[in-house]
Amino acid sequence: MSDVAKLANVSTATVSRVLRKPETVKKATQEKVFYAIQQLDYQPNMLARHFRTNKTKSIMVVVPSLTNLVFAAMIDGIDEVATAAGYQVIFGNTKQNTGKAREYVAHLKQKQVDGIILMTVRLEQEAWAEIANRYPIVLASDALVGLKVPTVSTTNIEGAYEAVCHLIQLGHKKIAHVAGLPEIAVSRERAKGYRLALEENGITFDPALYLEGEYSIEVGRKSMKKLMSQSPKPTAVFFGNDEMAIGGIKAAKELGMRVPEDVAVIGFDDIKFAEVMDPPLTTVAQPLHEMGKKAMEILLTLMNGQKTDQDVYTIKSEFKIRDSCGAYLKN
């Protein structure tokens, strides 16, 4: 930088100004400086800038897994807004490890990132609330019920409710639900929507038709087999997410059952493979990209020192009827 200043016959302060607040510098001086910058192929040392300004212009996204299309789609939305605002996105992969997430908060304290978007919470809710009080934090997807942490989520309860009501309208009485792990708020909400739908339609909840497990193809597969080995068997299964549902359909076929004729299936998420499944998967679509964008927008206002006007931002899910639920069979 001092080389540039020397070559342009100005002070380093002026070079800095040209770079950061060009409007405060005379046009002619600007040109001299830019010329010198070009001549020397000068690259500002960002580390010095970050150190000096005590900001890094980067945020961290904490995810439980990278190979999950739901998080990937959300990160895509985050990245879009972050890039536009000049922020870098850094990864924090918890790999289902609760302690890891707290470790990442250290980055915040150590000034390595200006803010954090959490896509998973798990336990220790109060600790998070306290941290959110001191640093810019936004929750996406998962939620901290009742605590004042800005959160972006979709209509999990309503979405699940709508899906299960749809099955009931199609004549199903024995509807199973394979829920995600109860530590995850999203799992609890979808299960709540499921129970609500049963209740409002006068169907009593049957614990034998309610399973829990990790959101994965494998768990969906095993759950379907378990359900079908019982008696009475369900005639429809609402899975907590699409991966599970895809595993469930696979299992049904392995058992020689037809979907939706022998068992109707509905998922949640609408990942890109849902539509190309055979049968195409009926599912509750999460507006993942939008949710990611919104989360980043909120984080930006937070990092800007402003308060958010709400704590929970909910973006509507959309119920997508395809073939796996059997709606098109009846026609």
Add this chain to the structure above:
Amino acid sequence: MSDVAKLANVSTATVSRVLRKPETVKKATQEKVFYAIQQLDYQPNMLARHFRTNKTKSIMVVVPSLTNLVFAAMIDGIDEVATAAGYQVIFGNTKQNTGKAREYVAHLKQKQVDGIILMTVRLEQEAWAEIANRYPIVLASDALVGLKVPTVSTTNIEGAYEAVCHLIQLGHKKIAHVAGLPEIAVSRERAKGYRLALEENGITFDPALYLEGEYSIEVGRKSMKKLMSQSPKPTAVFFGNDEMAIGGIKAAKELGMRVPEDVAVIGFDDIKFAEVMDPPLTTVAQPLHEMGKKAMEILLTLMNGQKTDQDVYTIKSEFKIRDSCGAYLKN
């Protein structure tokens, strides 16, 4: 830090030493310092450290898309090694935009990251080679043929060759290939393996059975429809990746064709949805996680100032025969 020093009755230099090279400090002093750190809940300012040491302990991964399971799996491997070595992983999403990638190199020059792993190259090969000469860069997945840039890849040619030979052994003569975009080295290599297999088996290459397009479900779908609207139709299609193959199977079904009876299909990658497809997709499995790990390991040696002993590290692909190719029909 000076607070810690004061409380522990030592100099800031000693505090720094305790943190960075504890073996150079007397045990008793160490304890005093640790006690003070704990008392004050001191968090070292990483920005200052980075500035001072001129290193950030972070690397950037440049990907063309986040919602692609292939890259996600590779990043997972990268992250594993990076985390173990104390490095952060930062994202660079090019979104198919060639210029974007070069922009990310500025981060390297500006000291924002210590190294870069590129998962996509596209054109301007010489420029990259030159940059790789000055900074730690590793290519993963894609390749710069003939240039001295450390690269991790899989056996694309051999894998494709094996897949197509398999189809030939099953009796197919009219085998189509839907290749990825030719700008991508991986696409060219797989296409090369395809042509090699035809050639060695005395089948003349038919341009009508060779299509190109983006690696996506939609392109796979359209390509299959295009191929089936021609005459003569292929009896087997080797797709450049799994997403395309999944789209292709979908299209075949939409056309009322059976897979593999009416048309055999093979993909490339072995993403997690390949196995649960109906029929399960025969594919060439890329050791993505391993490739990611290897790429990061190489980058670590590069950032360590050492030279690499080879330029290209190839990790073997594995041909996975499932149902979509029809091998199990013949039995």
Add this chain to the structure above:
DNA sequence: TTGAAAGCGCTAACAA
């Protein structure tokens, strides 16, 4: 084994 002190490259308050 420890302390004193310089300085990394930049920004911003203040002065001119």
Add this chain to the structure above:
DNA sequence: TTGTTAGCGCTTTCAA
């Protein structure tokens, strides 16, 4: 509109 100057928090050399 521009220059002077102090200093961000840390590491590291040199001296004790």
